[in-house]
Amino acid sequence: MNTSITDKELFDLLKTGDQSALEQIYNRYHGVLYSHAYRRLPDREEVRDIVHELFIYLWKNRETLTITSSLSAYLYTAVRSRVLNVFRNKKVQDVYMQSLQDFMDSGQDLVEEKIREKELIHLIEQEVASLPPQMRLIFEMSRFQEKSHKEIAAELDISPQTVRTQVRNALRILRVKLGTNIFMLFF
Numbered sequence: 001m002n003t004s005i006t007d008k009e010l011f012d013l014l015k016t017g018d019q020s021a022l023e024q025i026y027n028r029y030h031g032v033l034y035s036h037a038y039r040r041l042p043d044r045e046e047v048r049d050i051v052h053e054l055f056i057y058l059w060k061n062r063e064t065l066t067i068t069s070s071l072s073a074y075l076y077t078a079v080r081s082r083v084l085n086v087f088r089n090k091k092v093q094d095v096y097m098q099s100l101q102d103f104m105d106s107g108q109d110l111v112e113e114k115i116r117e118k119e120l121i122h123l124i125e126q127e128v129a130s131l132p133p134q135m136r137l138i139f140e141m142s143r144f145q146e147k148s149h150k151e152i153a154a155e156l157d158i159s160p161q162t163v164r165t166q167v168r169n170a171l172r173i174l175r176v177k178l179g180t181n182i183f184m185l186f187f
Contacts, residue, residue: 007071014062022059029072030055033079040083050082127177131170138163139170 005013005024013021030051037047054075058065067074128136138156141147142163149167153160 011067011071014058015065017062022055022062025058025071026055029075033075036076037079037083040080041086046086050079050086054078054082124174124178127174128170131173135166135170135173138166142167 007025007028010021010025010028014025033051033054034047037050038044041047041050057078128139131139138152141152141155142149147155149160149163152158152163156163
């Protein structure tokens, strides 16, 4: 193909499906488009893909493509637009990855928290189970069944003062065995 053909003539030939016109456009602009993109995005593979995709787009859309300025201006603008899309996509990807990492971190914290909570509940259950039988029964009725001292006294046929004393003693024992911090969380 003649190298003295203008860009306008090459574009007109391209629109008719002339592959040699595409080759001529490619040979004429590939290097400068690559350099133009590489200055903004110093990733050789990414730039190579951008430039090749531009020429593929040019070929596939040749029949419907309309260029209102010069071919060179269109190609430069298209490359710049594609580079900006790469930056935009990378930013979205980075935000997504950070969001995913935050979710995974919080999920891991949640799992660890649930494990600690189960361990604490098991420890409390063990300590409550180790209370003397009558004290344990009164304490469980008070704290787990949420019965009043009067209700417990009536059910067990003991005085409300005895219930109050048993609950207070159970709390004192548990506070010593579990430590003040754990005790305050649950009782």
